[in-house]
Structure formats: structure tokens, C-alpha cells
Amino acid sequence: MTGDPASSDTPWLDQGAEPLIKIRGVTKKFGDFTAVNNVDLDIFQGELFCLLGGSGCGKSTLLRMLSGFETTSTGTISIDGIDMSNVPPYERPTNMMFQSYALFPHMTVEKNVAFGLKQDKIPAAQVAERVDDILKLVELQDYHKRKPHQLSGGQKQRVALARALVKQPKVLLLDEPLAALDKKLREQTQFELMNIQEKVGITFIVVTHDQEEAMTLSSRIAVMDEGEFVQIGTPTEIYEFPETRFVAGFIGSANMFEGRVVEDGPDHVRVMTDLGEIYIDHGQSVREGNRVWVAIRPEKIHLSKEPPTEPGPNQAIGMVDDIGYLGNTSIYKIKLENDRIIDVTAPNQIRPKTRTHRITWEEKVYLHWDASSAVLLNK
């Protein structure tokens, strides 16, 4: 929409790019409790940025500081080059979509959406036109005169989105935008939300606790824990290269092993763990002899009934302890020789006959994984 030739799909990699939102050393304290602890963040024009974390991690507080409902204890937030410290919520170039939608119950859909425009003293004809346009965008053109209680959950959600978008803010803040919808509707709405964001070209900042939602929606994700960013990156970076045990465990599931570095080459690392020797083909700077953690995603381990042709690293032997059938995939709980149980998932490409899997309970299995599969964790 902006048509700026300099803008790319990955503005955060562009050294010269000026971020739309600059968060610098922001801390928020409630009495003795530190909700947000000295965070820095740049968000660029056109991004769909997710703040992801469990409850009480500080993500909502950060969002409320962006919208102006909370003041920062220390640090500054600037939007489009303007320091927001002394700007009240009603003068900020942000609009928010609330988790509870916060539709005004005594106003019709039309009046709800027009409310923001009327505050700017925009002529009535123009207000009506913009309300029509935005209701068309969210496919509610026939609902002008309804009151909020006459709408279904999904319709309310779309009114809330329309009301927040109609003022064309520089930044749209969305607090758990899909949390109140049921699973099917949520999945469908995720894609609608992405389409709408692409059409209007407004920067979205989404707060969510749902890692799947964050993975689907975002250009980048900031994983938060205890008021701090644990890792910031694209969904792929976060999933494939988690930096810490928290991130590896929070986004998807991961088998994690503690081990000792036995070799640190320029393009590879060898670690001795419970699982045997793990060879990692991407170099990370560690020191030989150090204790480290290694994570391997369950779907990146292959199961086989046949022993490998030649011994080497990235292999293990175990016994099937339990199988969880999920339909599209199955989770195998594999008990290793040292009694440690690890998870392996495999797609059910062939229909298991009479619910018996190709590999079944109490069977001896051989595990192996690719040299690129394992990752070293920092903490």
C-alpha cells in the first residue's frame, strides 16, 4: 500500500531502515513487582509483530504502554519519531482492539465504528462513507443497525477490528484478538486478519499466548518471559533455532539433553549427551569441555526397525514405551537404554490397520537424525 521502494519484506535486516516504533530501556513497575524489565525493541512499518508469552510475562503491560493506558516507569517509547511519554491515549497514533472487544453496548455497529471518526470532527458524509468501506472490508455491510448483543462472537470480533482500523492508525494494537473464538473460527480468522493487514498496510502488534497463532500470523515474534524478551526473530528462526531452553520448550515441544562439548570445529560441534554423541553441522561458538544443552524437535528424529548400516553419531537405540495417536501424526514415547524417555513424532502416511502402527508397543527401534536437526541452546 505504501509503495515505498525501499521497504522490503525484512526491514529489520536493513541497517539503514528507520523503525516506526522505538522502545528504549522501558521498565514498568507496579509497586515492588516489575512487569516489564528494561526492554529494547524496534518495530518497522508494515510488520505484523507478535508479543508471545505466558500469562503475567508482561506482554499486555507493554501493549498498554504503547496505547498510553500505562505510563513507563523508566525508558521511552517513540512512534514515527515522536516521543510518546507525554502524549495521552486519545492523541496517540495508535488504536487498540481489546480482548473483550469493548464494543459500546448502547450504540449500533455503525455508531461504534463511527465513534472514533466523530472525535476528529470529520464531516458526517465522509464518516458514513468510511464506515461503509470498513464494514465492507470485514464483510459486515448488512449489519449497520445491529446492537452488539445482536451479534455472534465472530461478528463482534470483526466490528471491533473495523472500529480500530477505521481511523487508519499508524499502529494497530491487538490484545489476544482471537482468544474468544472457538478453534475452527480462530484458524479461519487468522488468515482473514493477515489478508486485512496486507490490504490496509498498517503495522499490527499482536499480543498472544497462543504459539500457533503467533507462528501463523507474524512477520516477527518476540518471546517474553518475566518481563523480558527471551528471543526476537521470525517464526522460522524461533522454531528452528531457539536460543534458550525456555523458547525451545515454549514454542512447540523439544527433547533437551545436557551434555559436554567434545569438539568445536569451525563449521560443526560435537556434544556427548544421554542420547549418545550428537553432531551438529552448524558452528556455534562454544568451548570444548563446556556443559551445554542441546534440543532436537520430535519430528526431526526418524524411527526405524532396521539397525543403521554403519555406526556413527546422531544414532540411538530405544524401546517404544507408548504411542499417542493424533490422527495426522502419532507421538511415540521412546525409552532409551538409560531409561530416559524422549518424544518422536511421525506422520501417519499409511492408515494404521486396526489402529496398530507399523512400529508398535514394546518394539526395539533405531533412532537417527540429521546433522542439521539439533541446536545448541545458550541457557
Next chain:
Amino acid sequence: MYGRRSRFLTFMLGAGLAFLYVPMIMLVIYSFNYSKIVPVWGGWSLRWYESLFKSEDVWNAVVLSLKIAVVNATFATLLGTLAGLAMVRFGKFRGRTLFGGMLVAPLVMPEVITGLSLLVLFITLKKLIGWPEDRGFTTITIAHITFSLAYVAVIIQSRLTGMGETLEEAALDLGAKPFRVLTDITLPRLAPGMVAGWLLAFTLSLDDLVIASFVTGPGANTLPILIFSRIRLGLRPDINALATIIILVVATGVAIAAFIMYRQQKQFQRDMQIAFQEEK
């Protein structure tokens, strides 16, 4: 267990209802008694209603009571709402705890003390600045506002707390300045609470005997004062007639309110059902 009503429960229900309503029914029946002596039945008659409508004292008292009740309810709602807003929406301010305590003090203060202290105040004021010249409408109204605004403030506070601040935040976020938020969002949402507060203040004022007795002056009789002073000289059939009319007015009011609420609820449920079905 729940399907059959035991005899004991039926009896207790009957006894409870009788305890509440037999006195009123007696009063209504005796208001149609021809006899001048209340407990002696002398046949059906409307003569006490007739004498009631002819009595100027009674009409003056009714008008005075209603006037006081309306003015009181209006001012109490205004002030009580402002006090409630200050308590719940203004965050921390200097003296908030003191203000909150003083706001609810009239609720727990014995009426005799409230009445007496107000009387002392009015007398002192008259000596100092010559106002209020006579005790009557003005003094009773002021006295009623002081205690009924506390009730309104409590209602408004609880409603504000229950409403939460999200809607107001949403309005601020959409660019409405704080005063706009108050007029466009908070007050419309608060309206049912304000109506409830107004009605409560109205009723409290109509009901009050003790405080009004303290701060009234010669010639200004509210309805409760009039009834009480007449009863002191013995039970009187025309007061029964007056009481019957009051019961009738109150019962009609309650019935209408219940009917309107029932209809609104039904409509609301129907709307929600339609929305729910559309989703399918």
C-alpha cells in the same frame, strides 16, 4: 426431592406470606369500614375515602412530601453520581480515604443524631446569617439530600466497579477526550444505576419520619409526620384509607416496572438467540 413439596414447607411458606401480608390486608379491609372505631366492624363504606379527599391537611402533606422527594432525589442523584465517579474513576487523590469514609457515614449514623445535628446547624445558621428563615420545605430537603446522596453514591460506586474501565479505555483510545468519554460512554452506561439511585432517594425521602420531624417547622407536615401525629391520638379510619391508596400506588408502580423489565429481558434473549443461530 424437589418435585414434591412437603407439608411442612407448604405450611412455612403460608406462614411467611401471612406474616408479611395479613397486616396490610387487614388495613385495606378496615379502610372500607363504616364504623368510626377501627376494630369494630360496621359494614362496607367509602366514607373515609370521601373525608380523606376533602381534608386539605392530607393533600398539603402529600404535595409537600412529593415535592421534597422529587427535589431530593434529583439533587442526591447528581451529587451521589459525582461522588461515586470521584471515588472509583479518579484514582488516588489526597484525602480519598477520608472522603470515602465521610461519604458512607450517613448510612451508619443513627437518624436521631443526623436529625438533631442538622437542626442545630439550621438554628445556628439562622442566628448567624438569617437563613433559613423558616424550617420546612428547604430544611427538610437539604436534610434528605445529605443522607440519600450516600445511598446513591454507594449504588453508583458498585455499578462503576462492576462495569470495569475497558469501555472507557476504548473510547479514549479512539480519540475521545476525558469529558467526551464521561458524557458519551460512562453516563449512558451508568443510567440504570442513576435511575435506581433516584428511585431509592425518592423512596427514602417519602419514608422518612425521624429526620423530617427534627428539621421541620410549624405548619410544614410531610405525609409521615401527618400520619404519625394523627395516629398518636388513636387509630383513625381515614388514615387506613390513606394507607390503602399508598399501597395501591406502590403496587402498581412495582408491577409496571416488573413488566417492563420482563419484556426487555425477553427481547434481549430473542436477539441473542437470533445472532447465535446466524452463526451456524
